[in-house]
Amino acid sequence: MRLSRYFLPVLKEDPKEAQIVSHRLMLRAGMIKQQTAGIYSWLPLGFKVLRRIEQIVHEEQARAGHIPMLMPTLQPADLWRESGRYDDYGEEMLRVKDRHKRDLLYGPTNEEMITDIFRSHVNSYKDLPLTLYHIQWKFRDEIRPRFGVMRGREFLMKDGYNFDLTKEAALHAYNRHLVSYLRSYERMGLQAIPMRADGGPIGGDYTHEFLVLAETGESEVFYDSQITDLTFGDRAIDYDNVDECQAVLEEFTSRYARTDETHDEAIYAQVPEERRRSARGIEVGQIFYFGTKYSEPMGATVVGPDGQRVPVHMGSHGIGVSRLLGAIIEANHDERGIIWPEGVTPFHVGIVNLKQGDNSTDAACEAIYAELQAQGLDPLYDDRDERAGAKFAGMDLIGLPWRITVGPRGLASNKIELTNRRSGQSEEMSPKDAIARLAEIYRPILQA
Amino acid sequence: MRLSRYFLPVLKEDPKEAQIVSHRLMLRAGMIKQQTAGIYSWLPLGFKVLRRIEQIVHEEQARAGHIPMLMPTLQPADLWRESGRYDDYGEEMLRVKDRHKRDLLYGPTNEEMITDIFRSHVNSYKDLPLTLYHIQWKFRDEIRPRFGVMRGREFLMKDGYNFDLTKEAALHAYNRHLVSYLRSYERMGLQAIPMRADGGPIGGDYTHEFLVLAETGESEVFYDSQITDLTFGDRAIDYDNVDECQAVLEEFTSRYARTDETHDEAIYAQVPEERRRSARGIEVGQIFYFGTKYSEPMGATVVGPDGQRVPVHMGSHGIGVSRLLGAIIEANHDERGIIWPEGVTPFHVGIVNLKQGDNSTDAACEAIYAELQAQGLDPLYDDRDERAGAKFAGMDLIGLPWRITVGPRGLASNKIELTNRRSGQSEEMSPKDAIARLAEIYRPILQA
Numbered sequence: 001m002r003l004s005r006y007f008l009p010v011l012k013e014d015p016k017e018a019q020i021v022s023h024r025l026m027l028r029a030g031m032i033k034q035q036t037a038g039i040y041s042w043l044p045l046g047f048k049v050l051r052r053i054e055q056i057v058h059e060e061q062a063r064a065g066h067i068p069m070l071m072p073t074l075q076p077a078d079l080w081r082e083s084g085r086y087d088d089y090g091e092e093m094l095r096v097k098d099r100h101k102r103d104l105l106y107g108p109t110n111e112e113m114i115t116d117i118f119r120s121h122v123n124s125y126k127d128l129p130l131t132l133y134h135i136q137w138k139f140r141d142e143i144r145p146r147f148g149v150m151r152g153r154e155f156l157m158k159d160g161y162n163f164d165l166t167k168e169a170a171l172h173a174y175n176r177h178l179v180s181y182l183r184s185y186e187r188m189g190l191q192a193i194p195m196r197a198d199g200g201p202i203g204g205d206y207t208h209e210f211l212v213l214a215e216t217g218e219s220e221v222f223y224d225s226q227i228t229d230l231t232f233g234d235r236a237i238d239y240d241n242v243d244e245c246q247a248v249l250e251e252f253t254s255r256y257a258r259t260d261e262t263h264d265e266a267i268y269a270q271v272p273e274e275r276r277r278s279a280r281g282i283e284v285g286q287i288f289y290f291g292t293k294y295s296e297p298m299g300a301t302v303v304g305p306d307g308q309r310v311p312v313h314m315g316s317h318g319i320g321v322s323r324l325l326g327a328i329i330e331a332n333h334d335e336r337g338i339i340w341p342e343g344v345t346p347f348h349v350g351i352v353n354l355k356q357g358d359n360s361t362d363a364a365c366e367a368i369y370a371e372l373q374a375q376g377l378d379p380l381y382d383d384r385d386e387r388a389g390a391k392f393a394g395m396d397l398i399g400l401p402w403r404i405t406v407g408p409r410g411l412a413s414n415k416i417e418l419t420n421r422r423s424g425q426s427e428e429m430s431p432k433d434a435i436a437r438l439a440e441i442y443r444p445i446l447q448a
Numbered sequence: 449m450r451l452s453r454y455f456l457p458v459l460k461e462d463p464k465e466a467q468i469v470s471h472r473l474m475l476r477a478g479m480i481k482q483q484t485a486g487i488y489s490w491l492p493l494g495f496k497v498l499r500r501i502e503q504i505v506h507e508e509q510a511r512a513g514h515i516p517m518l519m520p521t522l523q524p525a526d527l528w529r530e531s532g533r534y535d536d537y538g539e540e541m542l543r544v545k546d547r548h549k550r551d552l553l554y555g556p557t558n559e560e561m562i563t564d565i566f567r568s569h570v571n572s573y574k575d576l577p578l579t580l581y582h583i584q585w586k587f588r589d590e591i592r593p594r595f596g597v598m599r600g601r602e603f604l605m606k607d608g609y610n611f612d613l614t615k616e617a618a619l620h621a622y623n624r625h626l627v628s629y630l631r632s633y634e635r636m637g638l639q640a641i642p643m644r645a646d647g648g649p650i651g652g653d654y655t656h657e658f659l660v661l662a663e664t665g666e667s668e669v670f671y672d673s674q675i676t677d678l679t680f681g682d683r684a685i686d687y688d689n690v691d692e693c694q695a696v697l698e699e700f701t702s703r704y705a706r707t708d709e710t711h712d713e714a715i716y717a718q719v720p721e722e723r724r725r726s727a728r729g730i731e732v733g734q735i736f737y738f739g740t741k742y743s744e745p746m747g748a749t750v751v752g753p754d755g756q757r758v759p760v761h762m763g764s765h766g767i768g769v770s771r772l773l774g775a776i777i778e779a780n781h782d783e784r785g786i787i788w789p790e791g792v793t794p795f796h797v798g799i800v801n802l803k804q805g806d807n808s809t810d811a812a813c814e815a816i817y818a819e820l821q822a823q824g825l826d827p828l829y830d831d832r833d834e835r836a837g838a839k840f841a842g843m844d845l846i847g848l849p850w851r852i853t854v855g856p857r858g859l860a861s862n863k864i865e866l867t868n869r870r871s872g873q874s875e876e877m878s879p880k881d882a883i884a885r886l887a888e889i890y891r892p893i894l895q896a
Contacts, residue, residue, distance in 0.1 A: 007515050007578060009569035033565055036524035036550070041565055044580070047517045067455050069495045072602045073521055073585055074554075076484035091547045096554075098601075099539045099589045104484070106522075106544075117481055117489055121457035130455060132492070137521055137585070141547045153546075154520045 001347065002369075003382045007044050010394060020216045022329035023148030025338050029398045031325070038145025038153030045398060046325065048346035050156065053324050054135055056187045056343065057158050059448065064180040064239045066131040066160055071113050073137055077103035079112040082298050089201065092140045106139035109202065111294050111316055114161040118312070119300040125165045128302065128312070131173055133160030135321060147216070150282070150326035158319040163295075163312045165304060170289055170313035174206065175245035177287045177317040181210055182232040182252065184319065185284065187448060189341020190328060192284050193227055194252050198261040202316060204290030209259060211281030214330040221281040223257040224271045234444075259283075282327045289315040338399025339422050343445055347380035348372075349438055350400040352391045354407030356383060365406050368416070368431050375439045376446050396421065402441075404434055449795065450817075451830045455492050458842060468664045470777035471596030473786050477846045479773070486593025486601030493846060494773065496794035498604065501772050502583055504635045504791065505606045507896065512628040512687045514579040514608055519561050521585050525551035527560040530746050537649065540588045554587035557650065559742050559764055562609040566760070567748040573613045576750065576760070579621055581608030583769060595664075598730070598774035606767040611743075611760045613752060618737055618761035622654065623693035625735045625765040629658055630680040630700065632767065633732065635896060637789020638776060640732050641675055642700050646709040650764060652738030657707060659729030662778040669729040671705040672719045682892075707731075730775045737763040786847025787870050791893055795828035796820075797886055798848040800839045802855030804831060813854050816864070816879050823887045824894050844869065850889075852882055 009030040017034075018024035026032045031046030042050055058068060074096065080086035086093075086105075094106040107113070114132060122130065135158045145153050162173035178194060185192035190212050197209035211221055213228075230252055237244055256271050258264065259281070268276065295301065295311035304310050320327075332339045340346070351369055355361045365381060372379040380400065382391045388407075395403050405417040410428065418434045419426040429437070457478040465482075466472035474480050479494030490498055506516060522544065528534035534541075534553075542554040555561070562580060570578065583606045593601050610621035626642060633640035638660050645657035659669055661676075678700055686692055704719050706712070707729070716724065743749065743759035752758050768775075780787045788794065799817055803809045813829060820827040828848065830839045836855075843851050853865040858876065866882045867874040877885070 005513060007517070007569075007580060030569070033568065035520060035527075035561060035564075036552070039520045039522055039524075039552075041520060041561065042518040043565070044515050044517045047582075050518070065453060067492050069455075069492045070490040070498070072483060072487045072489060074487055074587070074602055076487075079483075094544065094546065096542065096544050098542065099591065102484070104487075113483060113489065116483075117491070120481065121455075121478070132455060134495075139522070143547065154522055 001378075001380050003380060004384050006380070008398070009043065010397060018148065020147050020150070020330070021333055022150065022216075022326040025329055025333060025397070026148055026325065029338060032149060038142055038151070040149060040152060040154070045346050049325055049340070049344055050322065052344045052346070053188060053321055056184055057135060057319055057321065060180045060184040060187070061133055061158075061160065063183075064176050066133050066180075068134065069132050070134045070136060071107070071110050073106055073139070074104045075107045075113055077105055079116055080105065083112050083294055084297065085112070085201070092142065094139045094141045107136075108138055108140045109316070109318075110134070110159055111161065111202065112298065115294045115298045115300045115314070118163055119298060122163070123302060125302045125304050129162065129164050129169055129173060131160055131162040131176075133158060133317070148326055149322045151218075152322065155320065156322040158321055160317045162315050162317070163300075164314075165302065165310070165312065167291065167313050170291070170315055171206075172242050172245060174287055174289045174315050175249045176239050177315075178208065178252065179237055179239065179245055179248045181285055181287065181317075181319065182248070185210065186232050187343045188324065188328060189343050190284070190331060191228065191231075193223065193257055193281070195221060195223070195257040195259050195281070196253075196262045197259050197286060199288060199290070202288050202290065203293045204288045204315070206289040208253065208287055209283050210285040211259070212284055212327045212331055213279050214282050214327065215280055216330055217280035217282040219281050219283060220260040220278065221258070222260075222263050222268055222276070222278050224255040225275040225277050227255045227257050282330060283320070284324055284327050285319040287315065287317040289313075333399070336393070337397035340399045340401055342401050342442065345399070345401050347400050348377045348442055349379050349402040349404060350395045351379055351381040352388070352395060352403060352405045353381070353383055354388050354405060356385045358408055360411060361406055361408050364411050364416075364431065368404060368406065368435065371435050372438065375435060377438060377442060402438060449828050451828060452832050454828070456846070457491065458845060466596065468595050468598070468778070469781055470598065470664075470774040473777055473781060473845070474596055474773065477786060480597065486590055486599070488597060488600060488602070493794050497773055497788070497792055498770065500792045500794070501636060501769055504632055505583060505767055505769065508628045508632040508635070509581055509606070509608065511631075512624050514581050514628075516582065517580050518582045518584060519555070519558050521554055521587070522552045523555045523561055525553055527564055528553065531560050531742055532745065533560070533649070540590065542587045542589045555584075556586055556588045557764070557766075558582070558607055559609065559650065560746065563742045563746045563748045563762070566611055567746060570611070571751060573750045573752050577610065577612050577617055577621060579608055579610040579624075581606060581765075596774055597770045599666075600770065603768065604770040606769055608765045610763050610765070611748075612762075613750065613758070613760065615739065615761050618739070618763055619654075620690050620693060622735055622737045622763050623697045624687050625763075626656065626700065627685055627687065627693055627696045629733055629735070629765075629767065630696070633658065634680050635791045636772065636776060637791050638732070638779060639676065639679075641671065641705055641729070643669060643671070643705040643707050643729075644701075644710045645707050645734060647736060647738065650736050650738065651741045652736045652763070654737040656701065656735055657731050658733040659707070660732055660775045660779055661727050662730050662775065663728055664778055665728035665730040667729050667731060668708040668726065669706065670708075670711050670716055670724070670726050672703040673723040673725050675703045675705050730778060731768070732772055732775050733767040735763065735765040737761075781847070784841070785845035788847045788849055790849050790890065793847070793849050795848050796825045796890055797827050797850040797852060798843045799827055799829040800836070800843060800851060800853045801829070801831055802836050802853060804833045806856055808859060809854055809856050812859050812864075812879065816852060816854065816883065819883050820886065823883060825886060825890060850886060
């Protein structure tokens, strides 16, 4: 993309309404615009990151064998009356009446609807196991929306639902989700720690939240410091293998890690004192096993191998897609702006032309721009007639991981500068070498 | 995908509620499920086609230089009070009150919101031309929703908005949209004819609707038969070239083609009698130029080259993404089921194993399945233990354009059968030749 043709309305001033750094930087970098309390437009740069995150989630769900679909944003109230949650949910549920005075609601989650789909179409245990998921906009009418997309009212979430014949099979689905979530977050450049949590309005007492440590987190968390040494990495895993998935669960959840909701001082005291940590965390996902909580009242049963109808065992599994942008920025920024992890960056590299209008500098930039695209990379070329300082500040603010700086002085000896956003370090090299280096850096990401 | 692990709940009986063939086939093929009047879940097969259509739209919008973003589904009522449409829109607008009694609405379209974004961020003519678009769920509270996704209440639409300094520049944006829409529909296997139409609640008298001819269309249309001979094909076009785009507009709109709203018997009478046609059409898109209708009341102005503030010239341009599934099926089916055009088919090819459980047949199917995937194709392998007749009927119903049939008799001489869904014709060949043939057929689609 050429910046002269893009829509990237960066702000020079810090917006007053933003209390936390991710909200401030998303507004300043022209990623979002608030339309009313807790409801945002995603401007082009923000939308690009949102799509990258969605794409990672889709890819990792496919790898785990989970099947994508899409449920609508509006739901009939009757489904929620069946489960008993219509009255329970309280004021966070946005209730709507249509022109015929029928009760609808803007879905805050989808246990009822997916259970309805299941009971309409599945009859036999032979069609199990089954895990369906979607990525869809949801609404929770927070009394005090704040922190930008971190606690918005209209938000994008991936939610998946497993249907299994037995508790054991459902717990394997739980483990599959844990593994796929670990992989997903790592691809986004995040360490998200699974912690024992509380079931809340979804239900069930078998649940883990995934938390990213950050000073601005809304939850207080307590953990054994050994847990932050764990990484999933690029290990191969067979998602059908019960033992392999169980081993990952044990590896990542056997050390103490709990949110304040489930924190237990007595157990925590058994962690060696030098490894006890308390910190703040941002919740970016949660997995649940809740057995037959919905299948029983809603009649989601299958005929088992013995010919008897039994309610299916279910769980639900969510990733906060739109809130992840905030969490990633909270964990990746400095005083100059955002520092995107390479897995989610909106553009792979920025090109800064130091002398726009100079024929040979322009030509060099164009050649680099074209060759990066030919390599499958997505560059942002700052082709505006602006001072170098303004171009650098803009690139630092929007946080692309790499920058190529092209000026007439360097070009005289066939050199450009390749700069890493995080370290700030620059290296002179030929355009060809810089392109090869970037292709190499992004190869695992493009092939993932 | 292996069918044994997919969720494809096909129906044996014709659903009673479906009045038109696309609705009936989408229900029978397990593509959608109605959740309440005019609100549907997209089951996995339906969701896949929806994504293919979205992808084509995104690719063609990018080619035209239009910039993707995303506006929320819910909008504050105040924006619509500014334009005067809040009261005008009537009962089709779904109005919502949040917990603080603030008025929201579920957006039926986005002229107001995009104008608000523009006026907040753009100040100078130097930032023009600009075209922003999104693909987002919208809601129109139809009094009598019917025909499945063809006239649903919650529907997915691509809507784009151009901002230009002058009427001439805005008309070039109009032409760019016309060209990109012609390309988009052709990639979906559709002939969509631009016809002079009426501005309706969007406004403006410079507007064309794109119509797909089909017996079940809701509009009566009148046209010169020469128009159905036109195809855009794979001609290269420079979207920045005003003359090139204008020439396409003239080529595709100079012959008589109007909906009943703008039909003029006197002009129609000038078409040679043997070329006059009247038929029914399904509207799958519409483009508008409406000048300063929104920019003036909402204060979306820029400083022009002469230092004076002027309201920008705008247009809006929509493609009915979810309704396109219905339109494509209306135009592509037979008595046995759907016949997907190759550009949008959910899976590229089906594999039918005639003797599931037979070691060598299973192995041959697995090898073909793996090799098709290695070629970048997306096959659906019917690996269920079912009769051949049931497998064939299922494949015909869901409408994949190609089928590979694998049985022990053919394999004895290294032969499988490759069958074209549309023609019904089969050819015996080696698995290797069949894979090469399919890779060749889909190459232009995968590279688009």
